[in-house]
Amino acid sequence: MKRVVDWLHARTGFRTARHALLDEPLPPGTGWFFTLGSVLLGLLSVQILTGAFLTLYYAATPDHAYDSIRFIISTAPGRIVRGLHHYGASFIVVAVLLHMVRVVAFGSYKSPREATWLSGLLLLGLILAFSLTGYLLPWDQRAYWATVVTINISRLTPGAGELVGGLLRGGASIGALTLTRWYALHVIFLPAALAVLVVLHIVLMRRQGISGPVRERAGEPLPFYPWQAARDTTVVALVLVALAAFAWNGAPPLEAPADPSDSTYIPRPEWYFLGLFQLLKYFPGKWEVVGAMVVPGMVAALLVLLPWLDRSASRDPRRRPLVMLFFSAGLFGVVLLTSLGWRDRPRSEGSTTMWTLREIGGRQMAQSAGCATCHAAEGAADPLESLAASRGPEWLAGHVEDPQMIAPGLREPPRPIGEREVAAIVAYVRKLSRQPYPGFDTATETAATVFARYCVGCHTVDGDGGKDGPDLSHIGAKHDAAYIRHLVADPEAVNPDAEMPAFRSRLNDAQLEAIAAFLAARK
């Protein structure tokens, strides 16, 4: 064995390399605070490994990105790997901040380590760029809308707004070209830059030596391995166990697939951008650029200049009260803005669990439109109930209107189908792919079908529908069923000036009864 290792050393010199890497003498008193660099190295390795393996299954196209991620999380290892990658990003942001706090508190940025400090700041920017580009890749609503906001903020860049926006967008609007661009940034360009900067940062750290405790202590320097390595390993292991605990059940569930036409979605950034997001709220209108560019730019400039602003010889935080005060105030500001942003973050989930009339009505229409000819247990496509609709609403509408268009083959020619039916079926299918049909009584289903086919053009119930006629959400408080029935059947008999058409001839008695009873119950 020894001969083999000797041979290998003679050919490669690996013992010299190992000596250079591991036996660096560290000043006495180097302690637990100096483990954060290794924590970051460990977390970055996890990100790079999980990221590389995720690319085995990920497809960066608007048609397939969402499906491919759903495929990834369909097995336990996939859920864990994606969970590690998702929470790993947050862990890195926290670790980077703690590392920076340590460096500022210990005055480690001071001469001769200014270049190390600057390379660290570049790494911080790179980490944020990673999380920004990675956020888009799942191509769900959260991803899409956060990117819309990011790109719109980038367009505030003074003088070059459209240039920067266009560069980030890739195409005329946010779509396929944006996704491939951000994917390439996330997996090729940024990792290349990261590798260079991490190596540079470590080489600079080794060249100037580790800064060590703020006041020199007596004692012999000890080699990194195994003395400091034991501390590093302990902390890294604890952090990774914590990360695994977060990741065990996977990342938070995907939202609905990206839908550029959805005007109701309220974008939310990842939690570590909530502070920046919150800042924008204090600079309305033309002042927005102050919150988006000027304040963050000034903070960045102060950080870059820190080694030259603080030129005192002492590294002891107690002798640098001004720097510590400003830095703590800045840190407090970031934490405050982030927690304000967290409390202020919009919640858009609430209403989506309720079934709207259009969605309920869509069920009956889907049944009569013959979707089940193909969408059946023995048909050419999955039954609607087990279908996971990952296509956007336009695609679905096109498919409902003409199933042949998307799935050419042995289909029967489509029955002509109205615009309202299409909208209702699309709403139903999209809802169904997120939650199973809860079941409603026949009267409600009939009323919903009538509403989704006729009333929805002019009237709104619970926020869904047209605005030409009155909102009917609480119509039952004003009128009883008999009155409503009479009005729907023949509006002019009730009110000679009514603009609403008569539905006497289009609805049968059961339908009239159902819609009148349903609306009368809406108090």
Added chain:
Amino acid sequence: MHRRRALVVFVNSVVALIGGGVTAILGAFALRPSTTADRRWIRAGALSDLTPNEPVPRVLSISRQDGWYRERARETVFLVWDGGKRIHALSATCTHLGCQVRWDAGSTKFRCPCHGGVFDQHGNVVEGPPPRALNRVDVRVERGGETVLVRL
């Protein structure tokens, strides 16, 4: 020096544990069992579409799940019905090199256009290079002959 030795063992074993854990998870992820081909019953017609003792080709559109991708493919199946209770279905793919065989009504044989393979109406090899009979496809009849289902 005992302390140093203990620390070396500690560091090396923790690093090995982390490496092993990460390798296990990533390995399981990379080697995920290939999703089993989900064969399912699809409608291939009705008995009234068929002629007794005459193989009838049906071109069926099937969709197969390929990971996250849904692939649509066409496959030709010959339905062979004796006019009574017995029916069987044969894949039209020649067992030699995968060409599509045709039914030659004159000689009542399946003929492969590529290398001259010939099969009888039960799919058995009569002549030529095919190594084995045409593949059988599961078939069943439901609703009194209104629905013939094959499993693809």
